[in-house]
Amino acid sequence: MGGSEAAPDRPGRPLVRKFDQRLNKLIATIYPDERRRPGYSRLAKEISEKTGGTISGTYLWELATGKKRNVTLEQLDVLAEFFGVPPEYFLNDEAAERIDAQLALAVALRDAKVRNLALRAEGLSPASLDALITMVDEARKVQNLSPIDDDDTGTKAPPGGR
Amino acid sequence: MGGSEAAPDRPGRPLVRKFDQRLNKLIATIYPDERRRPGYSRLAKEISEKTGGTISGTYLWELATGKKRNVTLEQLDVLAEFFGVPPEYFLNDEAAERIDAQLALAVALRDAKVRNLALRAEGLSPASLDALITMVDEARKVQNLSPIDDDDTGTKAPPGGR
DNA sequence: CCGCAGCATCCGCTGAAGTGGACAGTGAAC
DNA sequence: GTTCACTGTCCACTTCAGCGGATGCTGCGG
Structure with a gap:
């Protein structure tokens, strides 16, 4: 596997640039065990059931892999609600780090x-x-x-x- | 003519609900003098020139009047950059109020x-x-x-x- | 061995985000 | 009065967010 990822062309505004990383981090935080992590389709179904919003497995995959990044506020709200983070998590670097710490702490406390x-x-x-x-x-x-x-x-x- | 349209039409997630109010407040804050406030087309042109992003006057009007609300992150970033507020301004109520105070002061200090x-x-x-x-x-x-x-x-x- | 179930990935489509241009109304300068 | 610069409002159009469904792959129980 020639590991070198193609230089990810990262056009667009800085806000949108790290969306995939943030989303993947959230998924990894909620499902720490990689083996038992559900696929994108299942995950999408759970999100829809819990939040009442709608999201598709295909779109989740596209977001997680960086193929689509320019989300609308409605989807942002659904994702934030499901993962239990304020929507600013996806926008602000500082907020993301701070919330990451809280999440990690919550996981630790849970353990x-x-x-x-x-x-x-x-x-x-x-x-x-x-x-x-x-x-x-x-x-x-x-x-x-x-x-x-x-x-x-x-x-x-x-x-x-x- | 008698049809009084109070615009009670407010569907969608809570995140998106107050977008028009926020946007109008920002415009009113930046241009306190109502008579000298530029129109949506001109405002759109200024936004495009200052931020490098693109936005149309028609769309600005649709957003300000609440006809469209489900903005994408890219547009959100452009608007936030132009008005000099962090993007969270459009998402979080507390942040909006806090930033409003700072913004009023900043505008006052522009003189x-x-x-x-x-x-x-x-x-x-x-x-x-x-x-x-x-x-x-x-x-x-x-x-x-x-x-x-x-x-x-x-x-x-x-x-x-x- | 064969089906079945779940996975990542892709393809094509629908609908909404977002744009350009036209229209009518208004106030100021002539 | 007319003209001009500007506005808010609308509508036809393009683009892309977002989705359903098909594909091939892997692992598991019979």
């Missing part, structure tokens, strides 16, 4: 709480654990996370702080 | 004599400044200028303002 939850769950009766598992699954649905099939394979989340 | 006055006023005692403010208000009355409600920085401006 810590998950560990905490696991510690506290130890010793509960199987019936109680089953009830909790059901509740967690419902919560995952609400937060548009991929459902966990059976038992966790033990793949730990990479602590690589990036 | 060299006003700037001079402000420089000289620095360091005066609050009592002296109050006296000067009263005098300026009286002068405004004499010259039939719209009165300034109150000038406090930091707190948000009263909503529903026009």
